[in-house]
Amino acid sequence: MNVSALERSLIDALYGGRLREALDDWLDKDGLTDRDRIRAQEISVGLARFDSALFKATEELRSDLTEVGPGVEVLLDRERLDGRLKVLVSRDNFGRTLDQLRLHGFVPMRTLGETADRAIRKAGLDINMIAPKGPLTSVSVTRRAQAPRIVSRMNPGMSDFQVSLPSWAWWAYWGVKPIRRVGRALGMLQRSAAAGPFLGTPEGMVSSLLELVGLSQDDLLIDIGCGDGRVLIEAVESFGCRGRGVEVDATLAALAKRKVSDAGLSRRVSIEHGDFAKARLDQADVVFAFLPVGHLGRIIEPVLNRMAPGARLVVHEQDEAHLNPEPDSSSLVVVDMGVTVAHTWTA
Numbered sequence: 001m002n003v004s005a006l007e008r009s010l011i012d013a014l015y016g017g018r019l020r021e022a023l024d025d026w027l028d029k030d031g032l033t034d035r036d037r038i039r040a041q042e043i044s045v046g047l048a049r050f051d052s053a054l055f056k057a058t059e060e061l062r063s064d065l066t067e068v069g070p071g072v073e074v075l076l077d078r079e080r081l082d083g084r085l086k087v088l089v090s091r092d093n094f095g096r097t098l099d100q101l102r103l104h105g106f107v108p109m110r111t112l113g114e115t116a117d118r119a120i121r122k123a124g125l126d127i128n129m130i131a132p133k134g135p136l137t138s139v140s141v142t143r144r145a146q147a148p149r150i151v152s153r154m155n156p157g158m159s160d161f162q163v164s165l166p167s168w169a170w171w172a173y174w175g176v177k178p179i180r181r182v183g184r185a186l187g188m189l190q191r192s193a194a195a196g197p198f199l200g201t202p203e204g205m206v207s208s209l210l211e212l213v214g215l216s217q218d219d220l221l222i223d224i225g226c227g228d229g230r231v232l233i234e235a236v237e238s239f240g241c242r243g244r245g246v247e248v249d250a251t252l253a254a255l256a257k258r259k260v261s262d263a264g265l266s267r268r269v270s271i272e273h274g275d276f277a278k279a280r281l282d283q284a285d286v287v288f289a290f291l292p293v294g295h296l297g298r299i300i301e302p303v304l305n306r307m308a309p310g311a312r313l314v315v316h317e318q319d320e321a322h323l324n325p326e327p328d329s330s331s332l333v334v335v336d337m338g339v340t341v342a343h344t345w346t347a
């Protein structure tokens with residue numbers, strides 16, 4: 001694999017939550033080559049800019065959320081560098097906190113109907129929301145003073161909320177979870193094809209990722225699990241290529257289509273609603289994926305096998321993934337709005 005000792009050690013430091021310290025250690029080293037010094041300085045400058053954008057966005061949100069009322073606490077894990085916030089909130093202020101987050105453009109990670117929204121607000125159930133843009137990626141809202149674990153484990157979650165119920169029957173979600181469990185155990189219900197929820201690639205990162213695989217204007221880029229289509233839109237606007245997205249979530253696929261059309265790119269970008277495991281990839285020059293690390297480990301080989309010889313695959317992730325086959329190259333990508341690790345292969 002084509003990775004320098006500096007890059008490998010910084011990637012491991014990122015996974016271990018100590019990138020800043022590792023960078024300082026490298027920059028203090030005697031006998032560092034010019035190339036490594038420039039690379040370490042470049043990452044250090046990028047990280048400082050990201051840190052400052054993250055701090056500013058967190059403080060703005062904290063100031064608005066604390067106005068909701070007492071008992072709202074905003075926590076940022078500065079070591080993880082993935083822009084995820086945790087908000088702890090009392091049950092009384094749960095609904096108002098969600099309203100405030102919505103005003104800031106945060107949306108639930110999975111599509112929620114009106115009844116599910118009502119159940120979440122009434123009972124103060126944990127909910128994960130995605131940030132609209134900027135260095136914050138997501139926020140998980142959790143009730144302060146949780147019920148004992150044995151009780152809270154009975155609470156419905158995002159998958160249970162995919163069942164639609166009439167508005168008056170919001171309490172019935174507590175029955176959906178056991179029914180789904182029994183249905184799955186008896187083989188009557190299939191697991192969804194979706195590999196994790198939607199989380200967008202941060203703004204401004206797409207170009208850096210696609211430059212690594214030399215995307216050009218004659219290429220077709222396929223985003224497997226395209227979410228709201230942001231990668232395709234940024235890629236087509238920056239590189240002049242064509243794009244195709246495959247998305248398993250019907251609401252997200254419709255949103256991606258709308259965003260592509262609003263950007264005036266419908267002739268260059270198409271969106272398919274479906275499972276990427278069944279999509280044709282042999283026409284792609286570049287395939288892009290941002291999926292949960294647990295799934296990445298399983299999909300690389302089958303995806304490469306379905307691509308044309310010479311086509312390139314680029315994936316990125318912020319946690320260590322067990323990738324098979326080993327990537328041709330791995331590198332840290334640090335932009336103002338985020339930090340990630342990019343891996344590339346040629347089919």
Ligand SMILES: C[S@@+](CC[C@H](N)C(=O)[O-])C[C@H]1O[C@@H](n2cnc3c(N)ncnc32)[C@H](O)[C@@H]1O
Binds near residue numbers: 200249289
């Ligand atoms: C982490 S998001 C990334 C979205 C987008 N590629 C980006 O980088 O902004 C992963 C997306 O993959 C979709 N997804 C997961 N499993 C899928 C599957 N089997 N087929 C198609 N889409 C899938 C999810 O619904 C989600 O929108």
